[in-house]
Amino acid sequence: MPSPETFADIAPDLIRFLVETQGRTPIRPYQPPGDMEGDIPGLEEDGQDLDTIAAELRDIIEHTPCTNGPAFFNQLFGGRDSAAALGEITASLLNSSMYTYKVAGPHALIERRLIDHMGAKIGWNDCDGIFNPGGSLSNLVGAMLARSSTFPQAREEGMSGCRGTIYTSSEGHYSIVKNASIVGVGRANVRHITTDREGRMDPNALLHQIEEDRRAGFTPMMINATAATTVMGAFDPIEPLADIAGYQNIWLHVDGAFGSSLLLSPKYRDRLTGIEKADSVTWNAHKMMGVPMHCSVLITRHKGMLREHIGEGADYLFQTETDDVNFGTRSIQCGRRNDVLKLWAAWRFHGDRGYAARIERQMDLVRHCVQIIEDDPAMVLSTDPQSLTVCFEVASRSSRAICDELDRRGLAKVGHGIVNGRRVIRLVCINPNQTAADFDTFFCHVRDIAASLPDADNDVEAVKVSLSV
């Protein structure tokens, strides 16, 4: 076994190498999976020494897409926050597990402090919560609480005879559908409520569907309001949805994985007006708050419900302290990695005010991109952005082909999505390491590539028909 001294010598060198390499070549040349496969060392009967592993890690670093670079616009995360990265590295080396205070020590108290602080931003003075590995699982915990609230017998007896329904907008995240199958509601009983052209759920359509379902013998179980949808970044109108949920006695979950962070900005927090009336909220700090993947929390205003409806006893585990600091008593996981130290470190560094400034700067960059698109007669803005995604297309050019070609030529990573029946480029402006000049460069590349492509249609139905003939 290598001595700890060897590890302590090698680790800083490796970190320095990573940071310098990413600074030198922030955009990695595209390599098809078939080519890369042969470059990854295989697993063998005999092990290697630590220096060999460090050399192989260097090689892997050099081939990894650079998500903090100036040309990464592909996902709802990006950039590197130094304070958060220090917290992440520390947590990894400490190797705690977050089920008990006995094992996690101060980290359990940090988890509670973060939940209290984030809950206060929502408008809750006394709340409960749990960090989960990603927004999909935070949404799952929300759906489990909704099920317990609507069908209290379900935890013990299952969902036999329960005909629950879940409501989300047609732009809602796909985890809502996955989770419907997991909690026993069934995918077929998820109602996709229509939106306006800006991607916001129509409350009248929701009410109409709920009433129709009740007449058909269903029991509405959860309304999911999305606070910043994945493609358009749209905010469902939480206040009217909360009124419907209250009047109809239905659990209201806000999937704010992407958009809850706007609560930190005095300028933009009104996009979430009414969120304090929700029963549960998902909030991903690995998106707008720039904390390394992943860092997601489910917060509920119903204190004690997580423990009551998710907790199980485990004599071998919960041996000291109280449930209050033994977070394993309200998690769907047993072993759970420490996702809180990095967020605590980042929040200590930025403060509430620093985070507000950071988010508002990104919103300014969004306006910069909108201006570029509006000034170019060949480009079409799909919707007026409500958060940190800008959706657009180039007239008569395939959005998919533009994204693929940008990647293949090693110019930028950016994805596409569907907006109002058209395939559009989704440009994500979430990385605080990027500047207006990086976006200017991006649009230059888009224009060059568009000029080299043939005419094409982005109408999703028309493309489907042309492919099927």
Ligand code: ABU
């Ligand atoms: N919540 C998943 C987001 C995936 C994406 O970046 O589009």
